[in-house]
């Protein structure tokens with residue numbers, strides 16, 4: 001499941017995200033769903049309130065369905081977009097045991113943005129791939145928003161492959177651990 005969190009039309013980070021989801025579905029024949037928060041807005045998260053918002057209900061179903069996530073964010077002041085943070089605030093158990101990959105659109109590599117998303121994800125007992133993808137609109141895309149940097153394209157393909165392979169291995173081990181009598185695993189907390 002891919003989460004696009006830029007509120008810009010033709011966002012660079014969401015464009016790269018769509019590229020990865022396309023590879024996942026065409027090359028690896030896996031079901032890939034996109035939630036573009038620019039089109040499917042979520043209200044500001046309110047703790048202890050059961051949201052009646054239709055978008056929230058739909059996204060919650062998709063989040064529970066997914067076993068791998070790709071988070072795509074622009075770099076805003078060295079941080080993830082507020083839209084992304086608000087999305088993450090809605091969930092935690094639904095993320096546990098699942099694997100996350102990261103795409104950041106930035107003029108400065110966006111490493112602090114990835115670190116912050118990783119921190120939030122780790123806090124929810126989820127796993128992160130040990131690298132992220134940084135895109136720079138000035139070098140990587142042409143004026144129509146197509147990816148023209150071959151190295152970037154190759155890294156997006158690697159991200160798609162690693163999410164499918166590692167995401168699958170980790171998720172199924174988590175499910176096995178939840179369903180066995182071995183109690184001393186972190187997965188056992190989720191029974």
Ligand SMILES: Cc1cc2nc3c(=O)[nH]c(=O)nc-3n(C[C@H](O)[C@H](O)[C@H](O)COP(=O)(O)O)c2cc1C
Pocket residue numbers: 006007008010011012013014073074075076077078079105106107108109137
């Ligand atoms: C409020 C705001 C803050 C930004 N802060 C940074 C920043 O700290 N560092 C940076 O490299 N780019 C910054 N940018 C630029 C965006 O990260 C950059 O244009 C990005 O490519 C936009 O991605 P998008 O097309 O997916 O929205 C900022 C842009 C906005 C609107």
